[in-house]
Amino acid sequence: MKILVLSQYWHPENGVPQRRWTWLSKILVDAGHEVTVIAPPPHYQRKIELRQWWATRKGRTIADVDEGPSGEKIIRSGFFPAGPSLTQRAVNQATVALGAIQTMLRKKGALRDYRPDLIIGTVPALPTAAATRIVAAVLRRPYLIDLRDAWPDLLQQSDQWNKGTGKTSLREKTLKRGPMQVVTFGTRRVLNDALKHAAGISVTSSYLADVLCEREILHTDGSSPEIVTIRNVFPPLSDRSVDLARKRHDGLNVLYAGTLGRAQNLSNALEAAKIAQERGVTIKLRLVGAGVAREQLTSQARELGIDATVEPRQPAEEMAEFYDWADTALVHLTDWEPLSRAVPSKTYELMAQRMHISGVVSGEAAELIQAHGAGDVVEPEDPQALAELWVELAGCPERLCIRGGGPQWVEYERESVAPGRFLGLVERAADR
Missing domain, CATH: 3.40.50.2000 (Glycogen Phosphorylase B;)
Structure with a gap:
């Protein structure tokens, strides 16, 4: 089966989403599936000057294909550099989503005559869900959403998002009076629409799976997406264990x-x-x-x-x-x-x-x-x-x-539970 993955983050970056999908990609490749990824060049948590970004943009073509650590093909898409503020991150995520759509629909270079059997979008970033729905609609193929956190529910906390930063920017003071509510409402509608029409949804928490299964908005037109819990039990970067009797100090x-x-x-x-x-x-x-x-x-x-x-x-x-x-x-x-x-x-x-x-x-x-x-x-x-x-x-x-x-439970989830659940979800989604 040919599987197309749209993502905001990918190897060689080393955060949680990247490590999760290196692991899931290996499960797919080991099962005989062909995985192609559209993702931007590494830029997450990196400060990229506009001149450097422009040079990278001009030098990249759709014919360039990287090979990931799990045997997946990686095609780099466009993006605009991220920043620390919520506004800058939103712009970055939106441009990544648009870049993924443009890269796929141009159908040049490595994607010439490419037609996947299934499309998977990874969330966050939230705009990736919309991009996945658009690409799937144009290609008339089923899609999955990998929903890593409790979205869209976290949008309800938008007025508290900067509580932990100790400051409220002028931009936030200006936007939260009205524009933030409009953006939040629109984002929620777009995300719920993408989830509703998905063939399946993978989540990282059984609590979240239970809540989504009961959510009426996802059960319309006589059908609903299959929802499966795939925990973040990807392989650790080291398999060391701690010394049980190492404390030798006060405090x-x-x-x-x-x-x-x-x-x-x-x-x-x-x-x-x-x-x-x-x-x-x-x-x-x-x-x-x-x-x-x-x-x-x-x-x-x-x-x-x-x-x-x-x-x-x-x-x-x-x-x-x-x-x-x-x-x-x-x-x-x-x-x-x-x-x-x-x-x-x-x-x-x-x-x-x-x-x-x-x-x-x-x-x-x-x-x-x-x-x-x-x-x-x-x-x-x-x-x-x-x-x-x-x-x-x-x-x-x-x-x-x-x-x-x-330790035994985590290993069992990683080696026995997650692969079977994930492959089953993928295969059933492709048949819908």
Whole structure:
């Protein structure tokens, strides 16, 4: 079967969407399918000058084909450089979606006479869903949507998106009075339309799958998309496991490695470290990653006078030192209701490594951590509760030793559950 994937992000970038689709592409290729990808050149979380972008744009042709690590063919499409603000990201995502449509419909070079059996669009970015629907309609082929987060429900939280950045820009103050509501309403309608007409939807959370299955707007005209949960249990970048008895110091070393963004609101963790410090327990906190809240977190840590550092995103091969240093790893989300249907992919990686998790999460993520004995959980946006947990862990280090069946469960999901579910969804969708 010929499968066309439209995506905002792809290898050699190394974020969660890229790693998820390197893994899913390998499942498809190993099953004998031919995978062709339309994606922009690597630019996610990179600062690209307009002159550099223009030179790249002029030098790229549709005849250029890269080969991905899973044997997929990658055709690079147009884009406009992203920036840190929501407006800049929206422009970037919209231009990537338009670039994918243009690349496919021109039917030149590597895509001459190409007709896929199935089209898959990966979300986020949200405009990719619309691009997938348009391409599928023109080619008259069925399509799937890989819905990685709780969209479109997260659009309801748009007035809180900048809460974790510590500032409200003039642009946001201007737009949120009316234009933001219009854009949010339009985006929701377009996304729901794309989901409604899809042959199938893959999600990363069973909670989200249950909610979508009950959503009437997706059940019209006597048909509805098949919805399947494919968890983010892609292979870890290292298969190390932690030393169960490595804590040899007072206090507590806490590591957060991931996005320093809006949905995390890590200010809550800094406040918790301050409360614990006032109770006589030293919390050494390292936040490692990139995101729009980086500057605000650095400033807040300095103002609170706590032992916390905000460090750049690190290559995977250099993360071993960070995990060896840590006593517990922080998995942290804010209290937006749709995030109860999200499971940060870091949860599975930490479970596989037997790393104790300090979970500031609710819903399915909290349930998984507790069910598999992978750590401790407190409610989001309650720094007092998080501080109390850390004080308890510092005084009772045996609680940091994880001996549950989490690693075996993650491996079973990766090797046995996900491939069968995904291939079954693809094959059934292509037949619709």
